[in-house]
Amino acid sequence: MFDKLELEESEKYNEIKQEYPKRTIKGEVYFYLKNGYTEIDFKEYTVEDKLFVNLYPTEYTIYDLMSGEEFADNVECGGFIDYDGSIAQIFVNDYKSNLGIWDFGIHQGKFCVGAYDFRKLCEKYNIEVNWANR
Numbered sequence: 310m311f312d313k314l315e316l317e318e319s320e321k322y323n324e325i326k327q328e329y330p331k332r333t334i335k336g337e338v339y340f341y342l343k344n345g346y347t348e349i350d351f352k353e354y355t356v357e358d359k360l361f362v363n364l365y366p367t368e369y370t371i372y373d374l375m376s377g378e379e380f381a382d383n384v385e386c387g388g389f390i391d392y393d394g395s396i397a398q399i400f401v402n403d404y405k406s407n408l409g410i411w412d413f414g415i416h417q418g419k420f421c422v423g424a425y426d427f428r429k430l431c432e433k434y435n436i437e438v439n440w441a442n443r
Contacts, residue, residue: 329370332439338404340420347422347430351404369398369405369439377436381410381428389440390414397439401430408436 339350375383377399383389396417399408409418410427422430430436 329372331368332371332374332400333368334400334405335403336405338401338406340406340408347426349401349434351402371439372397372441374437374439377427377431377438380438380440381424381431384410384413384415384427385424387413391416394440394442397441400437400439401434403435 336351341348341350380389391414396409399406399418401408407419408427408430409416409421410424411418411421412424412427427436
């Protein structure tokens with residue numbers, strides 16, 4: 310059984326937990342190299358795709374969502390480094406991606422590119438970064 314203090318702490322935790330907005334994605338996108346060039350493969354998922362719905366989340370908690378350009382600015386000035394927080398997700402055109410960045414004290418993501426290439430991708434796609442502070 311919970312005592313009164315534990316119950317109050319539990320209620321506070323649930324209130325804080327519910328404050329974060331959610332983001333629903335269309336599917337996933339994978340960046341990869343092909344003949345020395347960055348290629349991209351969008352995989353869209355529907356509710357009927359039971360395997361995806363059961364194995365992968367389609368809704369993510371949003372901590373601090375910013376544009377890719379704003380994120381790159383923060384990385385280049387040293388405002389974001391590995392020690393300070395982590396990339397929860399990077400969304401590309403409303404798809405969850407494997408994109409990451411490796412430059413200026415940060416090395417996160419599965420398909421890591423430098424800040425310059427990250428900015429080039431931001432020009433081509435709508436990139437948003439969900440940053441979670443520690």
